Amino acid sequence: MSLIEFRKVSKRFGPQVVLDRIDLRVERGQNLVIIGASGSGKSVMLKHMVGLLRPDSGQVLFEGRRIDNLSERRLAPVRAQFGFLFQMGALFDSMTVEENVAFPLVEHTNKKRDEIAVIVDEKLRMVGLPEVRKKMPAELSGGQRKRVALARAIALDPRVILYDEPTTGLDPIRADVINELILKLQRELRVTSVVVTHDMHSAFKIGDRIVMLHDAHLVFDGTPQQTRESDDPIVRRFVTGEAGDEELAALRDPVH
Amino acid sequence: MPLKMVEKIGGSAIEVLAQFGDFCIFVWRTITWFFAGVVSRRSWRLLPPQLYEIGVRSVPVVAITGGFIGMVMAVETYSQFAAIGQANRLGTIINLSVVKQIGPVLAAVMVAGRVGGALAAELGTMHVTEQLDALRVMGSDPIPYLVVPRFVACVALTPILTAYSDVLGIFGGWLIAVPFFGIPNGIYWYYSIHGGVDTWQIMEGITKAFLFGGAIALISCYKGFTSGAGASGVGRACTESFVAAFIAIIIINFVFAEASKDMYNAIYGLRSVFG
Numbered sequence: 001m002s003l004i005e006f007r008k009v010s011k012r013f014g015p016q017v018v019l020d021r022i023d024l025r026v027e028r029g030q031n032l033v034i035i036g037a038s039g040s041g042k043s044v045m046l047k048h049m050v051g052l053l054r055p056d057s058g059q060v061l062f063e064g065r066r067i068d069n070l071s072e073r074r075l076a077p078v079r080a081q082f083g084f085l086f087q088m089g090a091l092f093d094s095m096t097v098e099e100n101v102a103f104p105l106v107e108h109t110n111k112k113r114d115e116i117a118v119i120v121d122e123k124l125r126m127v128g129l130p131e132v133r134k135k136m137p138a139e140l141s142g143g144q145r146k147r148v149a150l151a152r153a154i155a156l157d158p159r160v161i162l163y164d165e166p167t168t169g170l171d172p173i174r175a176d177v178i179n180e181l182i183l184k185l186q187r188e189l190r191v192t193s194v195v196v197t198h199d200m201h202s203a204f205k206i207g208d209r210i211v212m213l214h215d216a217h218l219v220f221d222g223t224p225q226q227t228r229e230s231d232d233p234i235v236r237r238f239v240t241g242e243a244g245d246e247e248l249a250a251l252r253d254p255v256h
Numbered sequence: 257m258p259l260k261m262v263e264k265i266g267g268s269a270i271e272v273l274a275q276f277g278d279f280c281i282f283v284w285r286t287i288t289w290f291f292a293g294v295v296s297r298r299s300w301r302l303l304p305p306q307l308y309e310i311g312v313r314s315v316p317v318v319a320i321t322g323g324f325i326g327m328v329m330a331v332e333t334y335s336q337f338a339a340i341g342q343a344n345r346l347g348t349i350i351n352l353s354v355v356k357q358i359g360p361v362l363a364a365v366m367v368a369g370r371v372g373g374a375l376a377a378e379l380g381t382m383h384v385t386e387q388l389d390a391l392r393v394m395g396s397d398p399i400p401y402l403v404v405p406r407f408v409a410c411v412a413l414t415p416i417l418t419a420y421s422d423v424l425g426i427f428g429g430w431l432i433a434v435p436f437f438g439i440p441n442g443i444y445w446y447y448s449i450h451g452g453v454d455t456w457q458i459m460e461g462i463t464k465a466f467l468f469g470g471a472i473a474l475i476s477c478y479k480g481f482t483s484g485a486g487a488s489g490v491g492r493a494c495t496e497s498f499v500a501a502f503i504a505i506i507i508i509n510f511v512f513a514e515a516s517k518d519m520y521n522a523i524y525g526l527r528s529v530f531g
Contacts, residue, residue, distance in 0.1 A: 052389050076395035090390035092382075104394045107298075156394075 009058035020216035033207030042196040083153030083161040089145040091137040098133040123151040143174035163195040289400040302405040311413035322421030326428025347448035350429035359422035360461040364468035368501035372476035376497035379480025380490035407473040414469030471504040
């Protein structure tokens, strides 16, 4: 039984079809990377995995159990098994770093304050930021914010971590720190990871399986090696970062 | 062409109805979570910051507007009453207007502007920066965590702010009528109480403030939760929240006035009970 499964999942926003009868299985311990152009629906796919979005048709299953039709209340125990790193971190800006990381522990466990403090400290050390615990999110850099968000995402020792564009907006060195951090968490926590990105360097580094979303369909599914060697023109252009005639057509239009 | 027009009108009507249905579900979920949270210590823990933000920090603005409106009423009405030799009865009209209409409505409008706008902006920003999704992913429903404490604070404190506005309005009216226009103090208060303000009217103003507070909180939180993307989306949510809350206050005020009058007439024989 797969850990996460999509069965003919479709989703549209207004007239725009974002996912069209998507089938996907994510196995335990796998590091799946979903690539695709900006706005292609990668984040939408990720949000379906934790019930933040519901499909218009099709089913989403977690450990063989359908979750897309569960109420918010019944989804809570399922979501507790997930950690989610949002694109901009989504730290609560009215709380300190420490309070942010402690939030899931305060809300969902009966641990005492000093026990929580020990876990917060441990998680912040894991992401290499033990010194920022008293700071507010607004005082952190983009990379620090993502690492704190990651510390919060792993606070409850989740079985699956979902990463939404973890390296977007970071310089190459800080992006690589995040990549290394993802690999470190995979090694140390033995979690299943699903990473949405359009950063191919990151995809090759952290993924052991890569799927590509294009025009609401999964057009490619393979290992990083197969991705590199693919002769599918859509995959090739994405991997090499070359704009096609379609993308360049707008630039060639005469200016009136 | 006519078909397209019908299609457009129909589309807009469906959209408005769908939004209203969505709002009703939001209200229902808030109320069910409110009753579920009464027994939870965690819910009570979330309340004090909201009581401070919504109640304590609204006191200056409500006090200033309440006090000045009482003063303005005295200034504007004195010459009319003096012309017909009824200046001594100025307290009746000022105090009755303040406790029945001006105090509650003005306090509610101030709360809608100050608190409603802030709630829509805060929750709207949380929505566009995915903080609401982060809460949901961590298994915390944003309704009990964010909406219920704000709803309770608004419902509990709008009547208190109204009472505060009433007191300041009455004081403002007195300040102009008695020391400045020279109406005898005892006569001013005598006419205010006899044939003027009674307990029923004070309670009418305070009671509708509960409804105003509830409407302001629910509308503002809903607008925040459904705000559009980016700074413009949050800005629009704030504006819409104030406009919708203001319209709700006016409509509730009208319906309540009618209902209250009918009830007063129905129990007229028992009026002595209410002072």
